Amino acid sequence: MFDKPPIAQTIRPPGVLPSHMPIFIQEFLKHPLQIGSIIPSSRFLERRIVAAAGIASANVVVELGPGTGGTTRAILRAMPRHAWLLSVEINPHFHALLSRIKDDRLIAHLGSAGELREIVARYALDAPDAIISGIPFSTMSRSEGAQILEAVASLLAPNGRFVAYQVSGRVASLCEDFLGPGRITTELLNIPPMRVFQWEKPAA
Numbered sequence: 001m002f003d004k005p006p007i008a009q010t011i012r013p014p015g016v017l018p019s020h021m022p023i024f025i026q027e028f029l030k031h032p033l034q035i036g037s038i039i040p041s042s043r044f045l046e047r048r049i050v051a052a053a054g055i056a057s058a059n060v061v062v063e064l065g066p067g068t069g070g071t072t073r074a075i076l077r078a079m080p081r082h083a084w085l086l087s088v089e090i091n092p093h094f095h096a097l098l099s100r101i102k103d104d105r106l107i108a109h110l111g112s113a114g115e116l117r118e119i120v121a122r123y124a125l126d127a128p129d130a131i132i133s134g135i136p137f138s139t140m141s142r143s144e145g146a147q148i149l150e151a152v153a154s155l156l157a158p159n160g161r162f163v164a165y166q167v168s169g170r171v172a173s174l175c176e177d178f179l180g181p182g183r184i185t186t187e188l189l190n191i192p193p194m195r196v197f198q199w200e201k202p203a204a
């Protein structure tokens, strides 16, 4: 794409309780099934997700369900200077917050992960090296979840990584059809303790 000016990073203090709590809780109360978690991810979970996805060596990263942007900022902190991050958020209030992040590597898209193929094609990015997802697969229909995961598996670059964090194991059973059995770890320093599922797409 085009040259990027210097990065302006947003600094956040460390901790288990994240920032932007009031708006997150407010939106959760309005759309509990779509948001799926009452508070944003902790700094500890953010770090685990970033490490599992191999963000430090990625050129193109896609984030599904960035919410109020804590995970997005963690990805940006770890990402190389030349890399791109495309975030896809369905909630307009969260999208408005994401659009305030001043980092020219970030493309914040308001839309649904259900249209992932079209969204990625629209920005003419290379195949993603990592896709990170916080969207709740347990509260959507199995067919919608499978459609998203099929797109994730087909869009990923060879050796690309898919990382999903959720309490429910639904994502693992759905994704097995496309990427095989995944690896599961648990981050205890999060409210609630959160499972992190990860896959690596085969090279061939």
Ligand SMILES: C[S@@+](CC[C@H](N)C(=O)[O-])C[C@H]1O[C@@H](n2cnc3c(N)ncnc32)[C@H](O)[C@@H]1O
Residues within 6 Å of the ligand: 034, 035, 036, 037, 039, 040, 041, 064, 065, 066, 067, 068, 069, 070, 071, 072, 088, 089, 090, 091, 094, 111, 112, 113, 114, 134, 135, 136
């Ligand atoms: C559990 S929250 C994660 C928020 C944030 N990444 C974090 O870790 O704190 C899930 C997010 O996914 C978004 N979401 C749910 N379904 C979506 C979809 N189909 N497409 C895009 N975003 C979606 C919700 O609006 C919410 O922001």
